[in-house]
Amino acid sequence: MMEDILLQWSLTPQYTQHPIFPDLLSATLVALMISVGMNFAFAMLRKKTTDIEKMNRVMKETTEWRKQYTDAIKKQDKKRIEELKKRQAYVNKMALEMQQQQMRPMFIYMIPSFMVWIFVFPTIFGGTVALSPIDLPFIMCNEGNVHNDTQLKNQTDPSQGVKGPCEVPGEVYLWGWFLISSFGFSGVISKVTKTSMPSMT
Numbered sequence: 001m002m003e004d005i006l007l008q009w010s011l012t013p014q015y016t017q018h019p020i021f022p023d024l025l026s027a028t029l030v031a032l033m034i035s036v037g038m039n040f041a042f043a044m045l046r047k048k049t050t051d052i053e054k055m056n057r058v059m060k061e062t063t064e065w066r067k068q069y070t071d072a073i074k075k076q077d078k079k080r081i082e083e084l085k086k087r088q089a090y091v092n093k094m095a096l097e098m099q100q101q102q103m104r105p106m107f108i109y110m111i112p113s114f115m116v117w118i119f120v121f122p123t124i125f126g127g128t129v130a131l132s133p134i135d136l137p138f139i140m141c142n143e144g145n146v147h148n149d150t151q152l153k154n155q156t157d158p159s160q161g162v163k164g165p166c167e168v169p170g171e172v173y174l175w176g177w178f179l180i181s182s183f184g185f186s187g188v189i190s191k192v193t194k195t196s197m198p199s200m201t
Contacts, residue, residue, distance in 0.1 A: 015165060015174075019126040027129040028177065034121075035181035036189070038113070043193040046105040052195060055101060058094045065091045121174060127165020130172040139176025141166035 021027040046052075065087060072080040132140050141149075149164020165173065172180070190196040 015122040015127040016124075017126065020124050021129075024129065024131050024171070027125050028131075031125060031129045031174070031177055032181045035178045036185050039182055039186055039189045040193070042105065042109050043189050043195045045109055046195045047193055049105045049108065050101045050195075055098050058098045062091055062095050062098075117175075121178075125174050127174055128167075128171040129174050130177045131168075131170050132172050133170070136172065136176070136180075139173055139179065141169055141171040141173070143169050145169075 019027065021030055065084065069081070069084045069088075072084060128141065145164070145166040146169055149166040165171070187196075
């Protein structure tokens with residue numbers, strides 16, 4: 001019985017054919033605002049669960065140790081290499097703690113975010129939400145996608161209302177637009193909330 005329930009409960013997004021925001025302009029703007037909001041929420045979660053100052057300090061120490069160790073190896077400075085090796089366990093421990101702190105907010109955020117992506121967004125926006133004047137491979141509809149999705153629409157029982165998402169070339173997939181907006185605003189949000197992650201360089 002449990003297997004039947006799991007089979008019926010599909011984790012594949014079910015994109016609606018009648019989105020709440022039917023025109024691409026409103027869908028684009030609303031999806032953008034939601035993406036920015038989710039980024040901001042994740043940044044605040046990171047701020048609450050992560051010691052940013054400690055992470056920056058550990059990253060600087062780790063980077064400096066690696067530079068010194070690499071330099072000592074290049075110069076074949078055996079005495080310096082031995083001294084740095086004594087600190088290696090400490091450096092590795094600090095680096096592991098930093099990685100664990102980075103992963104903590106991600107795991108907390110992942111489950112509700114996944115559920116929203118599977119059950120909410122596809123029913124609000126459908127499969128596509130924006131129209132791009134620039135060619136963006138893999139995240140937007142091309143002429144081949146439009147042709148295949150049109151064929152699918154013509155071959156499907158109209159009463160079921162099932163068709164592919166692409167109607168015109170240049171439409172950006174829902175996940176693609178969220179990806180673009182997320183990358184586009186993540187840096188600004190990190191600076192505003194002071195949650196920028198330390199750099200390896």
